[in-house]
Amino acid sequence: MFQDLVLSGMRPTGAMHLGHYHGALKNWLTLQNEFPCLFFAADWHALTTHYEDPSVIEQTVWDMFVDWLAVGIDPTKATLFIQSRVPQHAELTVLLSFFAPLAWLERVPTYKDLVERHAEQGRDILTYGFLGYPLMQAADILIYRANRVPVGEDQVSHIELTREIARRFNHLFGREKGFEEKAEAAVKKMGPKKAKLYRALRAKFQEQGDQAALGQAQELVNDVQNLSLGDKERLYGYIEGGGRMILVEPEALLTETPKLLGLDGQKMSKSSGNAIMLRESPEDVAHKIRTMQTDPARVRRTDPGNPEKCPVWNLHLVYSDANTKEWVMQGCTTAGIGCLECKQPVIDAINAELRPIREHAAQYEEDPTLVRNIIQDGCEKASDLATDTMRDVREAMGLNYG
Numbered sequence: 001m002f003q004d005l006v007l008s009g010m011r012p013t014g015a016m017h018l019g020h021y022h023g024a025l026k027n028w029l030t031l032q033n034e035f036p037c038l039f040f041a042a043d044w045h046a047l048t049t050h051y052e053d054p055s056v057i058e059q060t061v062w063d064m065f066v067d068w069l070a071v072g073i074d075p076t077k078a079t080l081f082i083q084s085r086v087p088q089h090a091e092l093t094v095l096l097s098f099f100a101p102l103a104w105l106e107r108v109p110t111y112k113d114l115v116e117r118h119a120e121q122g123r124d125i126l127t128y129g130f131l132g133y134p135l136m137q138a139a140d141i142l143i144y145r146a147n148r149v150p151v152g153e154d155q156v157s158h159i160e161l162t163r164e165i166a167r168r169f170n171h172l173f174g175r176e177k178g179f180e181e182k183a184e185a186a187v188k189k190m191g192p193k194k195a196k197l198y199r200a201l202r203a204k205f206q207e208q209g210d211q212a213a214l215g216q217a218q219e220l221v222n223d224v225q226n227l228s229l230g231d232k233e234r235l236y237g238y239i240e241g242g243g244r245m246i247l248v249e250p251e252a253l254l255t256e257t258p259k260l261l262g263l264d265g266q267k268m269s270k271s272s273g274n275a276i277m278l279r280e281s282p283e284d285v286a287h288k289i290r291t292m293q294t295d296p297a298r299v300r301r302t303d304p305g306n307p308e309k310c311p312v313w314n315l316h317l318v319y320s321d322a323n324t325k326e327w328v329m330q331g332c333t334t335a336g337i338g339c340l341e342c343k344q345p346v347i348d349a350i351n352a353e354l355r356p357i358r359e360h361a362a363q364y365e366e367d368p369t370l371v372r373n374i375i376q377d378g379c380e381k382a383s384d385l386a387t388d389t390m391r392d393v394r395e396a397m398g399l400n401y402g
């Protein structure tokens with residue numbers, strides 16, 4: 001079996017804001033301590049919707065990386081790279097496209113929604129590339145044989161599509177010529193005792209569907225030292241009666257993240273003008289929060305309000321402890337505190353959170369070659385992994401001929 005590997009990417013949108021930090025980056029910080037991780041800038045994906053203005057990609061990619069590094073994404077633990085610098089993503093996308101049924105792409109729930117939403121903004125994305133973007137996403141994951149992909153609820157269908165593509169690929173192309181004979185030869189290489197145990201566990205799983213036997217057989221194969229990676233893959237596939245597993249079906253790593261809304265109580269985004277950026281100055285943070293709208297019922301200082309109707313409350317939910325929240329609830333509903341007073345703990349908490357990020361970002365802003373070198377190194381590592389997968393994919397698809 002292949003090693004555990006986490007993969008996650010973001011379209012380059014430039015400097016990151018608090019919504020990105022709480023919604024994704026904090027989770028990446030945890031994951032990088034638990035698994036080998038690959039984090040990438042999905043610059044080709046940016047072109048699926050904004051093909052007419054590619055000039056923004058360059059700056060947005062580098063700004064994004066500075067923020068990833070500034071929050072603590074550690075290049076010694078995680079590999080950071082740019083999608084388009086690993087062109088094997090494109091090769092795999094093309095190869096997958098030959099057998100990916102059109103209906104699978106058309107039924108991705110976000111497809112129609114996004115086409116309509118962009119049409120309302122006067123942008124035509126009824127293109128081959130946009131229809132195919134979930135397939136490119138599948139290739140992004142499959143090319144690294146990543147088995148864990150952190151996603152929100154709305155992205156689960158994309159992971160399901162990726163699993164179906166991997167399954168179809170393995171079914172169509174994992175049946176190499178003489179698979180059974182090669183698998184039997186690999187069983188013999190395990191030695192008589194282990195081979196006997198392997199056969200018994202395989203029979204138990206195939207005849208009785210015993211999942212524990214499946215696990216034990218996989219462990220047994222994993223522990224045998226003298227088998228090549230190809231033989232091990234054959235033996236894993238042979239247990240279940242299928243062929244060789246070439247592409248790995250990923251699992252969605254569903255993560256509960258606090259929903260940090262924007263200054264107006266809507267989804268935080270830079271284009272909506274409701275965001276606090278990670279490298280924003282303390283003065284700007286204070287100004288933005290002091291001028292935030294509050295519960296409209298609090299016209300005068302003496303009018304009581306309701307925190308549930310106030311976007312500042314959403315920030316308290318993320319940043320304040322139980323005592324402070326109690327103080328807000330009590331003070332707001334009885335007009336015991338003013339809105340500026342209520343906002344101060346949030347200003348302090350956000351600035352305390354951003355201080356180390358700003359400081360850390362400064363070294364990368366001052367020396368852009370530092371970032372370029374980290375990414376260059378990451379692209380090379382990613383490319384090595386992609387090369388391994390593509391060798392197996394080409395061979396399985398009959399393209400590895402002289």
Ligand code: SF4
Pocket residue numbers: 294295298305306307310311312313328331332337338339340342343
């Ligand atoms: S006191 Fe706080 S929660 Fe209440 S309306 Fe003002 S800012 Fe909002």
